[in-house]
Amino acid sequence: VSRQLSSTGTVVVTDPLNFWGGKRVKPREEKNAEPVFEPATGRVLCQMIPCGAEEVDEAIKSAHTAYLKWSKMAGMERARVMLEAARIIRERREKIAKLEVINNGKSITEALVDIDIAWQCIEYYAGLAGTLSGQHIQLPGGTFAYTRREPLGVCVGIGAWNYPFQIASWKSAPALACGNAMVFKPSPMTPVTAVILAEIYKEAGVPDGLFCVVQGGAETGTLLCHHPMVAKVSFTGSVPTGKKVMEMSSKGVKQVTLELGGKSPLIIFKDCELENAVKGALMANFLTQGQVCCNGTRVYVQREIMPQFLEEVVKRTKAIPVGDPLLDGTRMGALISKPQLEKVLGFVSQAKKEGGRVLCGGEPFVPSDPKLKGGYFMSPCVLDNCRDDMTCVKEEIFGPVMSVMPFDTEEEVIRRANNTTFGLASGVFTRDISRAHRVAENLEAGTCFINNYNISPVEVPFGGYKMSGFGRENGQVTIEYYSQLKTVVVEMGDVESLF
Numbered sequence: 001v002s003r004q005l006s007s008t009g010t011v012v013v014t015d016p017l018n019f020w021g022g023k024r025v026k027p028r029e030e031k032n033a034e035p036v037f038e039p040a041t042g043r044v045l046c047q048m049i050p051c052g053a054e055e056v057d058e059a060i061k062s063a064h065t066a067y068l069k070w071s072k073m074a075g076m077e078r079a080r081v082m083l084e085a086a087r088i089i090r091e092r093r094e095k096i097a098k099l100e101v102i103n104n105g106k107s108i109t110e111a112l113v114d115i116d117i118a119w120q121c122i123e124y125y126a127g128l129a130g131t132l133s134g135q136h137i138q139l140p141g142g143t144f145a146y147t148r149r150e151p152l153g154v155c156v157g158i159g160a161w162n163y164p165f166q167i168a169s170w171k172s173a174p175a176l177a178c179g180n181a182m183v184f185k186p187s188p189m190t191p192v193t194a195v196i197l198a199e200i201y202k203e204a205g206v207p208d209g210l211f212c213v214v215q216g217g218a219e220t221g222t223l224l225c226h227h228p229m230v231a232k233v234s235f236t237g238s239v240p241t242g243k244k245v246m247e248m249s250s251k252g253v254k255q256v257t258l259e260l261g262g263k264s265p266l267i268i269f270k271d272c273e274l275e276n277a278v279k280g281a282l283m284a285n286f287l288t289q290g291q292v293c294c295n296g297t298r299v300y301v302q303r304e305i306m307p308q309f310l311e312e313v314v315k316r317t318k319a320i321p322v323g324d325p326l327l328d329g330t331r332m333g334a335l336i337s338k339p340q341l342e343k344v345l346g347f348v349s350q351a352k353k354e355g356g357r358v359l360c361g362g363e364p365f366v367p368s369d370p371k372l373k374g375g376y377f378m379s380p381c382v383l384d385n386c387r388d389d390m391t392c393v394k395e396e397i398f399g400p401v402m403s404v405m406p407f408d409t410e411e412e413v414i415r416r417a418n419n420t421t422f423g424l425a426s427g428v429f430t431r432d433i434s435r436a437h438r439v440a441e442n443l444e445a446g447t448c449f450i451n452n453y454n455i456s457p458v459e460v461p462f463g464g465y466k467m468s469g470f471g472r473e474n475g476q477v478t479i480e481y482y483s484q485l486k487t488v489v490v491e492m493g494d495v496e497s498l499f
């Protein structure tokens with residue numbers, strides 16, 4: 001993609017977006033096609049044509065054929081192929097990031113980070129592929145047992161639209177490292193980059209079919225979850241859909257990993273380093289136009305420093321350059337869709353009705369560039385005067401809206417922070433190290449960031465408590481979620497029969 005071709009408002013994708021058997025596959029029939037929009041312009045970027053039952057079956061069978069070869073390869077050999085895939089992604093990061101921006105609407109600065117995290121994830125699990133092993137257990141009389149760490153088989157990945165390429169990598173890297181194959185279904189709103197990952201794996205040398213991409217929405221997702229040859233489903237998305245995925249998977253007793261939503265608390269104590277706390281609050285709320293599952297959208301600020309905090313956070317929020325996501329200077333692009341923009345703006349008006357005060361933003365934003373007139377932009381919003389019982393504080397907004405609330409004591413703020421059905425992430429800013437670790441211990445969430453927010457090194461496990469899901473992505477522990485133990489018992493004496 002040349003510089004000219006890849007500017008905002010110019011790209012049209014016509015190549016087939018399905019991938020199995022080692023190549024892109026044209027949809028069998030064009031029916032039920034849905035237009036996919038470029039968020040920054042509102043223009044049609046391509047058509048998403050969902051896969052039906054026969055296509056899903058073909059993809060899964062192709063994955064199974066690849067699994068039979070791949071799972072028999074040495075871990076070190078799988079590692080070599082994965083390292084090559086990571087290298088190719090690194091080499092093409094600009095091109096992939098641009099397509100991600102055109103399809104998703106986030107800024108190029110962020111998309112480049114996403115692509116870097118993607119190859120790092122593949123590199124990390126390549127490093128673990130050669131270390132997979134079991135245990136040797138000694139039993140009386142020289143008899144012994146050993147365990148083997150074996151793959152599960154064909155795994156399904158179902159992704160959300162906020163981190164399309166990164167999610168496909170977070171799911172496929174540990175799956176492939178363990179010897180599994182994966183059939184991945186991107187969100188119907190972001191179908192264009194997963195197939196590039198499939199091509200790169202192929203180029204790096206995986207057996208044909210090892211990483212397949214099927215396009216589609218709920219129906220295709222349902223077919224995947226019900227397919228008898230699928231061993232596991234790893235899902236990223238909303239809580240209601242996650243529940244359905246779990247229910248469907250239960251019919252075939254399939255393993256599930258659920259990365260669901262959140263309404264995470266960020267707690268800022270008066271002894272914090274204020275400038276860092278303000279930066280942390282921005283990182284916790286405004287990445288990817290606020291459409292991030294682990295965002296710290298309930299910002300609790302100790303009363304004494306509330307005025308200084310608000311002044312600084314509002315000043316910086318107003319200064320965020322919103323606009324053409326492909327420009328290097330842009331820090332906030334467009335939301336994923338018109339309905340999503342309307343939904344988020346609806347949360348802001350509801351907050352006003354319930355007594356919230358808009359300190360800045362919260363309005364549709366029309367960039368001066370005429371080609372962006374139809375884009376789904378809004379100005380990032382800070383809401384003050386919020387209470388725990390307000391809709392904007394209870395529900396996941398999935399947009400650039402920060403709700404700020406005062407608190408007085410540590411005990412009080414922990415109780416309020418935990419008063420939610422979600423539990424994905426949390427954060428605390430303080431210079432008191434005992435307090436920091438005590439708060440981290442007492443918060444009911446899968447991650448607690450101390451004196452930062454939303455950094456996600458691939459070495460670190462990521463996942464939810466409570467209704468934010470279970471299972472983990474990233475880190476060594478994820479090997480457990482993509483493998484199973486076989487116990488082999490070896491008798492060295494005679495059989496002592498009871499009969």
Ligand SMILES: NC(=O)C1=CN([C@@H]2O[C@H](COP(=O)(O)OP(=O)(O)OC[C@H]3O[C@@H](n4cnc5c(N)ncnc54)[C@H](O)[C@@H]3O)[C@@H](O)[C@H]2O)C=CC1
Nearest residue numbers: 159160186187188217218221222237238241260261293398
């Ligand atoms: N926490 C998170 O990471 C995310 C939260 N959301 C929230 O969910 C709202 C709705 O967004 P959606 O993209 O519609 O989320 P969703 O949870 O419905 O979709 C996520 C994925 O699941 C697939 N899917 C949908 N129904 C399915 C079914 N019955 N069986 C199998 N797969 C199915 C979708 O095609 C997509 O690939 C957003 O406005 C946002 O608030 C959305 C995406 C990610």
Ligand SMILES: C[N+](C)(C)CCCC(=O)O
Nearest residue numbers: 163292293294454455456
């Ligand atoms: C990369 N990070 C931590 C900002 C978000 C990743 C989780 C997600 O898929 O929303």
